[in-house]
Amino acid sequence: MEKFSRHTGVGVPLRYSNVDTDQIIPAVYLKRVTRTGFEDALFAAWRGDDSFVLNQPAFSSGSVLVAGPDFGTGSSREHAVWALKDYGFKVVLSSRFADIFRGNSGKQGLLTGELAQDDIELIWKVLENAPGTEVTVDLEHRQVRCAEVVAPMQVDDYTRWRLMEGLDDIGLTMRHVDMISDFEAARPSHKPRTLS
Amino acid sequence: MGRTLAEKVWDAHIVRQAEGEPDLIYIDLHLVHEVTSPQAFEGLRLAGRQVRRPDLTIATEDHNTPTVDIDKPIADLTSRTQIDTLRKNCEEFGVRLHPLGDVDQGIVHVVGPQLGLTQPGLTVVCGDSHTSTHGAFGALAFGIGTSEVEHVLATQSLSARPFKTMAVNVEGTLKPGTTAKDIILAVIAQIGTGGGQGYVLEYRGEAIRELSMEARMTICNMSIEAGARAGMIAPDETTFDYIHGRPHAPAGKEWDAAVEYWRTLRSDDDAVFDAEVTIDAESLEPFVTWGTNPGQGLPLSGAVPDPEAISDETSRAAAERALEYMDLAPGTRLRDIAVDTVFIGSCTNGRIEDLRAAAEVVRGRRKADGVRVLVVPGSFKVRMQAESEGLDAVFTEFGAEWRHAGCSMCLGMNPDQLAPGERSASTSNRNFEGRQGKGGRTHLVSPLVAAATGVRGTLSSPADLEPSEPVA
Numbered sequence: 282m283e284k285f286s287r288h289t290g291v292g293v294p295l296r297y298s299n300v301d302t303d304q305i306i307p308a309v310y311l312k313r314v315t316r317t318g319f320e321d322a323l324f325a326a327w328r329g330d331d332s333f334v335l336n337q338p339a340f341s342s343g344s345v346l347v348a349g350p351d352f353g354t355g356s357s358r359e360h361a362v363w364a365l366k367d368y369g370f371k372v373v374l375s376s377r378f379a380d381i382f383r384g385n386s387g388k389q390g391l392l393t394g395e396l397a398q399d400d401i402e403l404i405w406k407v408l409e410n411a412p413g414t415e416v417t418v419d420l421e422h423r424q425v426r427c428a429e430v431v432a433p434m435q436v437d438d439y440t441r442w443r444l445m446e447g448l449d450d451i452g453l454t455m456r457h458v459d460m461i462s463d464f465e466a467a468r469p470s471h472k473p474r475t476l477s
Numbered sequence: 478m479g480r481t482l483a484e485k486v487w488d489a490h491i492v493r494q495a496e497g498e499p500d501l502i503y504i505d506l507h508l509v510h511e512v513t514s515p516q517a518f519e520g521l522r523l524a525g526r527q528v529r530r531p532d533l534t535i536a537t538e539d540h541n542t543p544t545v546d547i548d549k550p551i552a553d554l555t556s557r558t559q560i561d562t563l564r565k566n567c568e569e570f571g572v573r574l575h576p577l578g579d580v581d582q583g584i585v586h587v588v589g590p591q592l593g594l595t596q597p598g599l600t601v602v603c604g605d606s607h608t609s610t611h612g613a614f615g616a617l618a619f620g621i622g623t624s625e626v627e628h629v630l631a632t633q634s635l636s637a638r639p640f641k642t643m644a645v646n647v648e649g650t651l652k653p654g655t656t657a658k659d660i661i662l663a664v665i666a667q668i669g670t671g672g673g674q675g676y677v678l679e680y681r682g683e684a685i686r687e688l689s690m691e692a693r694m695t696i697c698n699m700s701i702e703a704g705a706r707a708g709m710i711a712p713d714e715t716t717f718d719y720i721h722g723r724p725h726a727p728a729g730k731e732w733d734a735a736v737e738y739w740r741t742l743r744s745d746d747d748a749v750f751d752a753e754v755t756i757d758a759e760s761l762e763p764f765v766t767w768g769t770n771p772g773q774g775l776p777l778s779g780a781v782p783d784p785e786a787i788s789d790e791t792s793r794a795a796a797e798r799a800l801e802y803m804d805l806a807p808g809t810r811l812r813d814i815a816v817d818t819v820f821i822g823s824c825t826n827g828r829i830e831d832l833r834a835a836a837e838v839v840r841g842r843r844k845a846d847g848v849r850v851l852v853v854p855g856s857f858k859v860r861m862q863a864e865s866e867g868l869d870a871v872f873t874e875f876g877a878e879w880r881h882a883g884c885s886m887c888l889g890m891n892p893d894q895l896a897p898g899e900r901s902a903s904t905s906n907r908n909f910e911g912r913q914g915k916g917g918r919t920h921l922v923s924p925l926v927a928a929a930t931g932v933r934g935t936l937s938s939p940a941d942l943e944p945s946e947p948v949a
């Protein structure tokens with residue numbers, strides 16, 4: 282996983298609250314066997330609508346999603362995070378995230394930053410008045426900047442540390458690989474093996 | 478203070494423990510199938526990682542496999558892709574695979590025990606909720622998500638917090654005609670589909686000790702339907718006898734060392750469970766479900782409940798919705814409910830004893846007109862065993878379809894599905910809306926009830942049948 286300390290990219294205003302994982306990626310896409318290539322599945326139900334924000338050229342290359350409250354509710358599908366990442370999003374900002382979605386995101390290197398709803402509204406205005414405006418997300422200093430707006434961002438210490446170190450779950454465990462090897466060395470020999 | 482069985486197994490697998498963090502526990506056996514593994518393998522590939530212990534990993538094809546024409550290419554594209562992907566991944570990462578057509582192919586939870594890989598005191602995981610089946614051996618066995626599958630493939634360990642423990646005491650002795658399936662359906666009806674949430678259920682008591690290994694697997698299998706993470710039964714002579722001599726069972730000195738350890742795997746007398754429930758096996762009757770979750774079950778002698786009579790508002794609303802979906806009127810006698818299909822199979826009741834029990838009921842009889850009866854062995858080996866005992870002939874003479882091994886109509890990912898509006902008596906574990914096919918209606922039953930239902934065409938137990946003509 283890549284280390285994350287600061288990111289600057291085009292902000293995308295998504296003025297919806299309660300965007301659930303079914304809307305982020307509809308169930309029909311779950312049959313796939315890959316974990317990349319989900320960019321076309323992101324917000325699939327809305328993508329046919331020309332007025333949808335990602336269909337506007339100024340926003341289509343966005344990497345910072347600025348969403349309404351309660352983002353990522355519903356089923357725990359990890360595909361929701363894959364779809365956002367595959368599309369090119371590095372950060373989602375919202376005033377409130379569903380727990381499981383936030384957990385899944387942190388594990389996979391997508392930053393979910395919590396902002397006050399007032400700040401979200403200010404950023405929405407900037408982005409809508411000047412489509413294509415960049416947003417800077419400074420994880421190190423827990424701060425978001427967009428034009429004149431400077432907003433404090435909440436990210437828990439543990440997630441921040443993981444993202445800044447670039448550690449996914451496996452990477453975290455691998456830091457203790459010696460302990461795993463020690464444990465293995467002491468396993469009783471009567472335990473079964475699948476290969477002879 | 479003493480420890481419970483689950484705590485003993487957990488403690489024996491702690492690789493690392495740190496204040497405020499989940500434990501890192503070691504995984505002894507990782508079972509893999511085609512549905513939940515593709516993205517896990519791809520994750521490894523993307524990160525340039527290997528499978529740490531291919532020798533503790535085994536894969537089989539089950540969810541998508543057809544049960545007829547197994548020598549032909551799989552028609553459904555998604556199914557075929559998942560299977561092809563598993564084959565490629567297993568080859569690339571050096572994981573042992575039992576593909577369709579192989580003698581050790583079958584439902585992952587049938588194959589593990591059959592090979593003697595499932596043993597007491599192990600930690601067993603699989604990207605599948607019915608991994609709880611393996612707890613019948615005194616293993617701590619539970620389902621995990623796809624990213625956890627990847628984590629176990631890469632590290633042979635898992636970050637997790639210990640589960641709470643619940644003792645399920647099943648006292649007394651089962652009456653003839655009642656089975657392990659009736660015990661577990663009664664347990665779920667009693668504690669509810671959320672009653673086991675966060676717990677490992679340890680089944681204890683006289684009735685459990687008297688059960689065969691296969692019956693114990695039926696019980697542990699459905700622990701998840703009570704919301705539990707896992708189910709366990711302390712190993713005893715029955716367990717050791719079952720494992721002895723299987724391909725992966727320890728032998729010689731290793732066997733003695735293993736058994737000595739296994740004998741320590743029981744909850745201490747002074748162990749304290751976080752919760753405890755008691756069921757009286759003596760009073761159990763054949764159980765069937767009437768609704769759309771496994772907790773909505775009643776003795777077969779009962780009638781479809783009236784939602785009006787349910788005081789709890791949430792349960793009442795759930796019952797109303799269930800009856801509408803199931804197209805059942807309150808007060809209908811359960812014995813009067815006619816089915817279109819009988820399904821005998823799945824990781825709950827697709828083992829040889831289940832097929833024997835069902836075959837005994839139908840031997841020398843003809844199925845009811847208009848009822849389709851599918852018999853799907855849980856594994857290729859179960860099928861071979863059944864054929865060597867002539868059970869296939871018993872079933873086909875009865876008018877049933879004798880199929881190849883797989884999950885089949887348990888979830889209908891292959892072509893074995895209910896049509897919209899069709900009703901089944903099914904020995905599987907989930908009666909959710911659409912589980913066996915869009916619009917399909919499922920009644921969960923034991924193999925005995927399934928067989929008797931095939932004879933009469935309405936939900937029935939063997940006791941309802943006229944004595945059969947002597948077999949010529």
Ligand code: SF4
Pocket residue numbers: 539540584585586605607823824825883884887888905906
């Ligand atoms: S038989 Fe049914 S419950 Fe068992 S593994 Fe297959 S699909 Fe899952």
